Amino acid sequence: MANETEKLRIDKYLWAIRIFKTRSLATEACKAGKVKLNGQNVKPSYVVKIGERYTIQKGIERKEILVTGLLERRMDAKTAVQFYEDHTPVEETYGFKSVFHAPILKRDRGTGRPTKRDRREIDDLKNDWWEEGK
Structure with a gap:
Protein backbone atom coordinates (compact mmCIF):
# COMPACT_ATOMS: atom_id res chain seq x y z
CA MET A 1 0.00 0.00 0.00
CA PRO A 89 -25.50 6.60 -11.06
CA VAL A 90 -27.94 3.78 -10.33
CA GLU A 91 -29.88 4.26 -13.57
CA GLU A 92 -26.70 3.75 -15.59
CA THR A 93 -25.81 0.62 -13.68
CA TYR A 94 -29.22 -0.91 -14.32
CA GLY A 95 -29.21 0.30 -17.93
CA PHE A 96 -25.97 -1.56 -18.56
CA LYS A 97 -27.27 -4.75 -16.97
CA SER A 98 -30.64 -4.60 -18.77
CA VAL A 99 -28.89 -5.00 -22.14
CA PHE A 100 -28.12 -8.57 -21.14
CA HIS A 101 -31.75 -9.28 -20.30
CA ALA A 102 -33.12 -8.19 -23.68
CA PRO A 103 -35.62 -10.57 -25.24
CA ILE A 104 -34.06 -13.14 -27.52
CA LEU A 105 -35.99 -13.54 -30.72
CA LYS A 106 -35.80 -16.92 -32.42
CA ARG A 107 -36.94 -18.02 -35.82
CA ASP A 108 -37.80 -21.56 -36.80
CA ARG A 109 -35.08 -23.36 -38.68
CA GLY A 110 -35.63 -23.44 -42.41
CA THR A 111 -37.97 -20.45 -42.62
CA GLY A 112 -35.40 -18.42 -44.50
CA ARG A 113 -34.48 -14.82 -44.06
CA PRO A 114 -36.95 -12.45 -42.47
CA THR A 115 -38.94 -10.36 -44.90
CA LYS A 116 -39.00 -6.60 -44.68
CA ARG A 117 -42.34 -6.82 -42.86
CA ASP A 118 -40.93 -9.39 -40.39
CA ARG A 119 -37.93 -7.19 -39.71
CA ARG A 120 -40.13 -4.17 -38.99
CA GLU A 121 -42.20 -6.24 -36.55
CA ILE A 122 -39.04 -7.40 -34.79
CA ASP A 123 -37.79 -3.81 -34.54
CA ASP A 124 -41.13 -2.69 -33.11
CA LEU A 125 -40.96 -5.46 -30.51
CA LYS A 126 -37.45 -4.43 -29.49
CA ASN A 127 -38.39 -0.75 -29.29
CA ASP A 128 -41.49 -1.51 -27.19
CA TRP A 129 -39.41 -3.61 -24.81
CA TRP A 130 -36.70 -0.93 -24.55
CA GLU A 131 -39.25 1.82 -23.77
CA GLU A 132 -40.84 -0.32 -21.03
CA GLY A 133 -37.46 -0.83 -19.37
CA LYS A 134 -36.69 2.89 -19.07
Missing part, protein backbone atom coordinates in the same frame (compact mmCIF):
# COMPACT_ATOMS: atom_id res chain seq x y z
CA ALA A 2 1.29 3.42 -0.92
CA ASN A 3 1.74 6.34 1.40
CA GLU A 4 -0.30 9.45 0.55
CA THR A 5 2.85 11.42 -0.30
CA GLU A 6 4.06 8.88 -2.88
CA LYS A 7 3.37 9.43 -6.56
CA LEU A 8 1.13 6.93 -8.31
CA ARG A 9 0.27 6.94 -12.01
CA ILE A 10 -3.40 6.72 -13.02
CA ASP A 11 -2.86 3.68 -15.26
CA LYS A 12 -1.18 1.78 -12.44
CA TYR A 13 -3.90 2.82 -9.98
CA LEU A 14 -6.75 1.69 -12.26
CA TRP A 15 -5.00 -1.64 -12.74
CA ALA A 16 -4.37 -2.05 -8.99
CA ILE A 17 -8.02 -1.41 -8.03
CA ARG A 18 -9.12 -3.92 -10.68
CA ILE A 19 -10.95 -1.59 -13.06
CA PHE A 20 -8.79 -2.96 -15.89
CA LYS A 21 -7.41 -6.48 -16.20
CA THR A 22 -3.93 -5.39 -17.30
CA ARG A 23 -1.92 -2.23 -16.92
CA SER A 24 -1.51 -1.96 -20.68
CA LEU A 25 -5.32 -1.91 -21.07
CA ALA A 26 -5.48 0.90 -18.52
CA THR A 27 -2.76 2.80 -20.43
CA GLU A 28 -4.60 2.35 -23.74
CA ALA A 29 -7.86 3.57 -22.18
CA CYS A 30 -6.13 6.73 -20.94
CA LYS A 31 -4.56 7.37 -24.35
CA ALA A 32 -7.93 6.82 -26.08
CA GLY A 33 -9.66 9.42 -23.88
CA LYS A 34 -11.73 6.88 -21.92
CA VAL A 35 -10.51 8.15 -18.52
CA LYS A 36 -11.55 11.68 -17.55
CA LEU A 37 -11.04 14.00 -14.59
CA ASN A 38 -13.59 16.84 -14.46
CA GLY A 39 -14.44 16.24 -18.12
CA GLN A 40 -10.81 16.48 -19.25
CA ASN A 41 -8.86 13.56 -20.71
CA VAL A 42 -6.13 12.18 -18.48
CA LYS A 43 -2.74 10.93 -19.68
CA PRO A 44 -1.49 7.57 -18.35
CA SER A 45 1.30 9.33 -16.44
CA TYR A 46 -1.10 11.61 -14.53
CA VAL A 47 -0.46 11.49 -10.76
CA VAL A 48 -3.50 10.33 -8.76
CA LYS A 49 -4.55 12.34 -5.71
CA ILE A 50 -6.94 11.32 -2.96
CA GLY A 51 -10.35 12.96 -3.31
CA GLU A 52 -10.35 13.17 -7.12
CA ARG A 53 -13.32 11.82 -9.07
CA TYR A 54 -12.72 9.99 -12.35
CA THR A 55 -15.12 8.95 -15.09
CA ILE A 56 -14.09 5.74 -16.85
CA GLN A 57 -15.67 4.45 -20.06
CA LYS A 58 -15.14 0.72 -20.54
CA GLY A 59 -17.08 -0.63 -23.51
CA ILE A 60 -20.73 0.32 -22.96
CA GLU A 61 -20.19 0.53 -19.22
CA ARG A 62 -19.47 3.91 -17.61
CA LYS A 63 -18.10 4.18 -14.06
CA GLU A 64 -17.53 7.12 -11.77
CA ILE A 65 -15.06 6.53 -8.96
CA LEU A 66 -13.76 8.65 -6.08
CA VAL A 67 -10.20 7.96 -4.92
CA THR A 68 -10.15 7.25 -1.17
CA GLY A 69 -6.68 5.73 -0.95
CA LEU A 70 -3.66 4.89 -3.06
CA LEU A 71 -2.97 1.27 -3.93
CA GLU A 72 0.30 0.57 -5.68
CA ARG A 73 0.09 -3.21 -6.06
CA ARG A 74 -2.76 -5.31 -7.36
CA MET A 75 -4.59 -6.98 -4.47
CA ASP A 76 -7.66 -9.18 -4.15
CA ALA A 77 -11.01 -7.60 -5.01
CA LYS A 78 -12.15 -7.22 -1.39
CA THR A 79 -9.05 -5.21 -0.52
CA ALA A 80 -9.11 -3.15 -3.74
CA VAL A 81 -12.68 -1.93 -3.07
CA GLN A 82 -11.45 -0.12 0.07
CA PHE A 83 -9.33 2.28 -2.02
CA TYR A 84 -12.16 3.84 -4.05
CA GLU A 85 -15.86 4.63 -3.84
CA ASP A 86 -18.12 3.81 -6.75
CA HIS A 87 -20.35 6.83 -7.53
CA THR A 88 -21.84 5.44 -10.74
Whole structure:
Protein backbone atom coordinates (compact mmCIF):
# COMPACT_ATOMS: atom_id res chain seq x y z
CA MET A 1 0.00 0.00 0.00
CA ALA A 2 1.29 3.42 -0.92
CA ASN A 3 1.74 6.34 1.40
CA GLU A 4 -0.30 9.45 0.55
CA THR A 5 2.85 11.42 -0.30
CA GLU A 6 4.06 8.88 -2.88
CA LYS A 7 3.37 9.43 -6.56
CA LEU A 8 1.13 6.93 -8.31
CA ARG A 9 0.27 6.94 -12.01
CA ILE A 10 -3.40 6.72 -13.02
CA ASP A 11 -2.86 3.68 -15.26
CA LYS A 12 -1.18 1.78 -12.44
CA TYR A 13 -3.90 2.82 -9.98
CA LEU A 14 -6.75 1.69 -12.26
CA TRP A 15 -5.00 -1.64 -12.74
CA ALA A 16 -4.37 -2.05 -8.99
CA ILE A 17 -8.02 -1.41 -8.03
CA ARG A 18 -9.12 -3.92 -10.68
CA ILE A 19 -10.95 -1.59 -13.06
CA PHE A 20 -8.79 -2.96 -15.89
CA LYS A 21 -7.41 -6.48 -16.20
CA THR A 22 -3.93 -5.39 -17.30
CA ARG A 23 -1.92 -2.23 -16.92
CA SER A 24 -1.51 -1.96 -20.68
CA LEU A 25 -5.32 -1.91 -21.07
CA ALA A 26 -5.48 0.90 -18.52
CA THR A 27 -2.76 2.80 -20.43
CA GLU A 28 -4.60 2.35 -23.74
CA ALA A 29 -7.86 3.57 -22.18
CA CYS A 30 -6.13 6.73 -20.94
CA LYS A 31 -4.56 7.37 -24.35
CA ALA A 32 -7.93 6.82 -26.08
CA GLY A 33 -9.66 9.42 -23.88
CA LYS A 34 -11.73 6.88 -21.92
CA VAL A 35 -10.51 8.15 -18.52
CA LYS A 36 -11.55 11.68 -17.55
CA LEU A 37 -11.04 14.00 -14.59
CA ASN A 38 -13.59 16.84 -14.46
CA GLY A 39 -14.44 16.24 -18.12
CA GLN A 40 -10.81 16.48 -19.25
CA ASN A 41 -8.86 13.56 -20.71
CA VAL A 42 -6.13 12.18 -18.48
CA LYS A 43 -2.74 10.93 -19.68
CA PRO A 44 -1.49 7.57 -18.35
CA SER A 45 1.30 9.33 -16.44
CA TYR A 46 -1.10 11.61 -14.53
CA VAL A 47 -0.46 11.49 -10.76
CA VAL A 48 -3.50 10.33 -8.76
CA LYS A 49 -4.55 12.34 -5.71
CA ILE A 50 -6.94 11.32 -2.96
CA GLY A 51 -10.35 12.96 -3.31
CA GLU A 52 -10.35 13.17 -7.12
CA ARG A 53 -13.32 11.82 -9.07
CA TYR A 54 -12.72 9.99 -12.35
CA THR A 55 -15.12 8.95 -15.09
CA ILE A 56 -14.09 5.74 -16.85
CA GLN A 57 -15.67 4.45 -20.06
CA LYS A 58 -15.14 0.72 -20.54
CA GLY A 59 -17.08 -0.63 -23.51
CA ILE A 60 -20.73 0.32 -22.96
CA GLU A 61 -20.19 0.53 -19.22
CA ARG A 62 -19.47 3.91 -17.61
CA LYS A 63 -18.10 4.18 -14.06
CA GLU A 64 -17.53 7.12 -11.77
CA ILE A 65 -15.06 6.53 -8.96
CA LEU A 66 -13.76 8.65 -6.08
CA VAL A 67 -10.20 7.96 -4.92
CA THR A 68 -10.15 7.25 -1.17
CA GLY A 69 -6.68 5.73 -0.95
CA LEU A 70 -3.66 4.89 -3.06
CA LEU A 71 -2.97 1.27 -3.93
CA GLU A 72 0.30 0.57 -5.68
CA ARG A 73 0.09 -3.21 -6.06
CA ARG A 74 -2.76 -5.31 -7.36
CA MET A 75 -4.59 -6.98 -4.47
CA ASP A 76 -7.66 -9.18 -4.15
CA ALA A 77 -11.01 -7.60 -5.01
CA LYS A 78 -12.15 -7.22 -1.39
CA THR A 79 -9.05 -5.21 -0.52
CA ALA A 80 -9.11 -3.15 -3.74
CA VAL A 81 -12.68 -1.93 -3.07
CA GLN A 82 -11.45 -0.12 0.07
CA PHE A 83 -9.33 2.28 -2.02
CA TYR A 84 -12.16 3.84 -4.05
CA GLU A 85 -15.86 4.63 -3.84
CA ASP A 86 -18.12 3.81 -6.75
CA HIS A 87 -20.35 6.83 -7.53
CA THR A 88 -21.84 5.44 -10.74
CA PRO A 89 -25.50 6.60 -11.06
CA VAL A 90 -27.94 3.78 -10.33
CA GLU A 91 -29.88 4.26 -13.57
CA GLU A 92 -26.70 3.75 -15.59
CA THR A 93 -25.81 0.62 -13.68
CA TYR A 94 -29.22 -0.91 -14.32
CA GLY A 95 -29.21 0.30 -17.93
CA PHE A 96 -25.97 -1.56 -18.56
CA LYS A 97 -27.27 -4.75 -16.97
CA SER A 98 -30.64 -4.60 -18.77
CA VAL A 99 -28.89 -5.00 -22.14
CA PHE A 100 -28.12 -8.57 -21.14
CA HIS A 101 -31.75 -9.28 -20.30
CA ALA A 102 -33.12 -8.19 -23.68
CA PRO A 103 -35.62 -10.57 -25.24
CA ILE A 104 -34.06 -13.14 -27.52
CA LEU A 105 -35.99 -13.54 -30.72
CA LYS A 106 -35.80 -16.92 -32.42
CA ARG A 107 -36.94 -18.02 -35.82
CA ASP A 108 -37.80 -21.56 -36.80
CA ARG A 109 -35.08 -23.36 -38.68
CA GLY A 110 -35.63 -23.44 -42.41
CA THR A 111 -37.97 -20.45 -42.62
CA GLY A 112 -35.40 -18.42 -44.50
CA ARG A 113 -34.48 -14.82 -44.06
CA PRO A 114 -36.95 -12.45 -42.47
CA THR A 115 -38.94 -10.36 -44.90
CA LYS A 116 -39.00 -6.60 -44.68
CA ARG A 117 -42.34 -6.82 -42.86
CA ASP A 118 -40.93 -9.39 -40.39
CA ARG A 119 -37.93 -7.19 -39.71
CA ARG A 120 -40.13 -4.17 -38.99
CA GLU A 121 -42.20 -6.24 -36.55
CA ILE A 122 -39.04 -7.40 -34.79
CA ASP A 123 -37.79 -3.81 -34.54
CA ASP A 124 -41.13 -2.69 -33.11
CA LEU A 125 -40.96 -5.46 -30.51
CA LYS A 126 -37.45 -4.43 -29.49
CA ASN A 127 -38.39 -0.75 -29.29
CA ASP A 128 -41.49 -1.51 -27.19
CA TRP A 129 -39.41 -3.61 -24.81
CA TRP A 130 -36.70 -0.93 -24.55
CA GLU A 131 -39.25 1.82 -23.77
CA GLU A 132 -40.84 -0.32 -21.03
CA GLY A 133 -37.46 -0.83 -19.37
CA LYS A 134 -36.69 2.89 -19.07
